[in-house]
Amino acid sequence: MGQYTPPLRDMQFVLHEMLEVEKHLKKLPQHAEIDAATIDTVLEEGGKFCAEVLFPLNQIGDREGCKRNADGSVTTPRGFKEAYERFCADGWGSLGGDTEFGGQGMPHVVSSAFMEMMNSANQAWTMYPGLSHGAYNALKAFGTPEQKKTYLPKLTSGEWTGTMCLTEAHCGTDLGLLKTKAEPNTDGSYSISGTKIFISAGEHDLSKNIVHLVLARLPDAPQGTKGISLFIVPKFVPKADGSTGARNGVSCGSIEHKMGIHGNATCVINLDNAKGWLVGTPNKGLNAMFVMMNSARLGVGMQSLGLAEVAYQNSLAYAKDRIQGRSLTGPKNPGKPADAIIEHPDVRRMLLTQKAYVEAARAFTYWAGLAIDREHKHPEEKIRKDNADLVALLTPVVKGFITDNGYESTTLAMQVLGGHGYIAEWGLEQYVRDARINMIYEGTNTIQALDLLGRKVLADMGAKLMKFGKGIQDLIASHAATPEMKEFTDPLGALLAEVSKLTAEIGQKAMKNPDEAGAAAVPYLRIIGHLVFSFAWVYAAGVAMKKLAGASAADAPFYKTKLITARFYFAKLYPETAGLIKQARAGSAPLMELEAVNF
Ligand SMILES: Cc1cc2nc3c(=O)[nH]c(=O)nc-3n(C[C@H](O)[C@H](O)[C@H](O)COP(=O)(O)OP(=O)(O)OC[C@H]3O[C@@H](n4cnc5c(N)ncnc54)[C@H](O)[C@@H]3O)c2cc1C
Numbered sequence: 081m082g083q084y085t086p087p088l089r090d091m092q093f094v095l096h097e098m099l100e101v102e103k104h105l106k107k108l109p110q111h112a113e114i115d116a117a118t119i120d121t122v123l124e125e126g127g128k129f130c131a132e133v134l135f136p137l138n139q140i141g142d143r144e145g146c147k148r149n150a151d152g153s154v155t156t157p158r159g160f161k162e163a164y165e166r167f168c169a170d171g172w173g174s175l176g177g178d179t180e181f182g183g184q185g186m187p188h189v190v191s192s193a194f195m196e197m198m199n200s201a202n203q204a205w206t207m208y209p210g211l212s213h214g215a216y217n218a219l220k221a222f223g224t225p226e227q228k229k230t231y232l233p234k235l236t237s238g239e240w241t242g243t244m245c246l247t248e249a250h251c252g253t254d255l256g257l258l259k260t261k262a263e264p265n266t267d268g269s270y271s272i273s274g275t276k277i278f279i280s281a282g283e284h285d286l287s288k289n290i291v292h293l294v295l296a297r298l299p300d301a302p303q304g305t306k307g308i309s310l311f312i313v314p315k316f317v318p319k320a321d322g323s324t325g326a327r328n329g330v331s332c333g334s335i336e337h338k339m340g341i342h343g344n345a346t347c348v349i350n351l352d353n354a355k356g357w358l359v360g361t362p363n364k365g366l367n368a369m370f371v372m373m374n375s376a377r378l379g380v381g382m383q384s385l386g387l388a389e390v391a392y393q394n395s396l397a398y399a400k401d402r403i404q405g406r407s408l409t410g411p412k413n414p415g416k417p418a419d420a421i422i423e424h425p426d427v428r429r430m431l432l433t434q435k436a437y438v439e440a441a442r443a444f445t446y447w448a449g450l451a452i453d454r455e456h457k458h459p460e461e462k463i464r465k466d467n468a469d470l471v472a473l474l475t476p477v478v479k480g481f482i483t484d485n486g487y488e489s490t491t492l493a494m495q496v497l498g499g500h501g502y503i504a505e506w507g508l509e510q511y512v513r514d515a516r517i518n519m520i521y522e523g524t525n526t527i528q529a530l531d532l533l534g535r536k537v538l539a540d541m542g543a544k545l546m547k548f549g550k551g552i553q554d555l556i557a558s559h560a561a562t563p564e565m566k567e568f569t570d571p572l573g574a575l576l577a578e579v580s581k582l583t584a585e586i587g588q589k590a591m592k593n594p595d596e597a598g599a600a601a602v603p604y605l606r607i608i609g610h611l612v613f614s615f616a617w618v619y620a621a622g623v624a625m626k627k628l629a630g631a632s633a634a635d636a637p638f639y640k641t642k643l644i645t646a647r648f649y650f651a652k653l654y655p656e657t658a659g660l661i662k663q664a665r666a667g668s669a670p671l672m673e674l675e676a677v678n679f
Contacts, residue, residue, distance in 0.1 A: 086128075091193050094442050108457040122175070126197060142514075145157065146284070148332060148335045156284050161286055164238070173236070174238070176190070177232075188450070189449035196382055199386025204340075208287075211242050214372040214379070215235060216242065217371050220232060222367075239287060240290065244372055252278070258297065260351060269356065277348050280344055281345060282345060282347030291312060296356070311356035311359060315330055329352040333347070378449075378479070380521065388485065392493060407419045430493075436653055437485040437613075437653075438489065473545060474612065476529070481609030483519045484519060494509060528605060538587050542587070545579075552611070553573075568617065575610065595672055599666075599668035600665075603660040
């Protein structure tokens with residue numbers, strides 16, 4: 081089954097020593113009372129739930145998968161329902177929910193950390209409550225007061241779960257093509273008909289009701305994305321008193337057989353004159369859906385962070401235990417017939433790559449969580465706006481860069497185990513399979529790259545990017561008097577300068593030929609990912625260096641390890657940026673020259 085231990089020490093380093101969350105939360109009236117000790121208690125108890133309840137179900141879920149029964153109901157794997165009941169009863173589902181709807185009002189940064197642990201323990205299970213968060217956010221932003229009153233408390237408590245019904249057989253990326261219809265009824269509701277595919281958590285036995293958020297077209301709606309509206313379609317229509325009423329015309333036609341996340345039911349959802357209610361303005365459904373998608377995109381980054389962490393833990397334990405061959409510099413363990421494989425430089429490369437990616441991703445995603453708290457709850461408008469800009473800029477990077485690295489990390493973890501990594505009983509191959517979907521759904525990573533370069537960078541002439549750049553320059557300046565930090569700050573400064581030049585060049589070329597942006601986008605996202613991770617590693621190294629000076633013998637190894645990992649990152653992973661910059665500069669001609677017919 082493998083092992084999972086919540087990485088509390090590193091989580092605390094990021095939250096308390098790097099981000100100083102308590103200090104920032106004090107400035108948000110809603111969270112002014114939250115202190116470091118409360119956060120630590122939540123993480124410790126939440127970590128126990130993840131390690132003791134969710135993790136033991138991970139392999140079971142993979143092996144058993146979900147079953148669609150003859151009546152269209154879906155049975156989740158053994159233990160999933162009981163774990164969900166406990167999750168709700170112990171209040172974990174309502175952790176980050178707003179107090180006005182029955183939630184505990186914990187800041188996003190804290191619930192993000194909890195989400196990391198849930199995903200390490202069991203991504204497929206975590207997707208059931210995870211999708212409810214997206215539905216909650218969209219309804220909170222665009223729902224009527226009545227809709228909020230009916231749905232948000234139930235989504236908060238976990239009594240009901242949510243889904244996101246966008247994709248149809250002929251359209252996933254290009255939602256402008258969707259065909260599902262919504263006909264108005266005389267009572268103000270709509271009759272929704274069509275077929276959605278690939279709907280995560282679309283049908284299951286965990287909750288009493290499922291709240292589908294469905295994209296559909298009104299009669300005479302304009303073609304394309306300007307004619308899409310968003311509807312609530314509950315599995316059971318709520319009665320006036322809030323209890324569940326009649327069964328609605330929404331059902332699961334089948335469940336997909338897929339590569340990973342077997343414990344999560346990926347459903348074909350048939351809508352047969354299902355009763356639905358409009359959310360927000362007619363034909364503006366995509367705006368509402370983007371609220372849900374942005375929240376989900378950050379959540380997908382969190383899924384890959386969680387998987388990379390648990391895969392790393394297992395490959396590390398194996399590398400310390402497995403003996404094969406002798407160290408090149410002479411026996412490290414002469415009493416045994418061979419040395420542990422962790423003594424071999426290339427095994428260390430695989431372990432340190434995972435570690436450097438995981439720890440930077442943790443710092444990045446928790447920072448994003450805090451930025452979301454500041455975006456929504458800071459009393460000063462300028463700070464809210466600055467944080468909103470940074471979150472908008474970096475959401476595609478959280479999704480794209482962390483999920484690409486998550487797949488690489490889980491593959492490396494499998495490689496550390498050699499042939500045993502490929503054998504199901506060790507669990508590593510499941511992580512590789514589970515991690516692969518994260519690069520595809522919520523907008524493929526190509527779409528994230530186009531969003532970053534097109535909408536977030538070029539559309540505002542680099543204004544948001546410059547805001548982020550200013551933060552980088554300030555960090556570098558703060559270390560100007562510390563020569564020991566130069567080995568970290570120099571490459572960060574050099575990459576920032578390259579990014580400014582490259583962005584201007586691509587912008588110029590794209591004005592003449594839009595394919596230039598399309599051709600540069602994917603390497604560009606990876607370059608920006610490294611800019612963010614370089615920033616994170618400079619930040620972490622700066623904190624570690626300071627703390628090391630006064631650290632106890634017990635604490636010193638942690639800070640030394642941070643510095644060594646930062647050095648590894650800049651020596652072995654950061655250099656990838658030079659090749660990526662060349663790729664991004666190589667333009668569209670090498671891709672577009674070949675006629676489609678001649679491929
Ligand atoms: C397990 C699983 C769970 C899912 N869960 C949900 C869910 O809960 N709800 C939901 O609505 N959907 C869900 N999806 C659907 C998922 O979001 C889509 O599969 C994804 O967005 C891609 O759409 P597509 O499959 O139609 O691929 P397509 O859109 O056909 O894309 C095919 C390829 O072309 C590329 N491409 C397409 N357009 C462009 C472009 N303009 N520029 C450059 N490249 C482009 C894509 O990047 C991709 O590589 C899920 C899918 C899976 C497999």
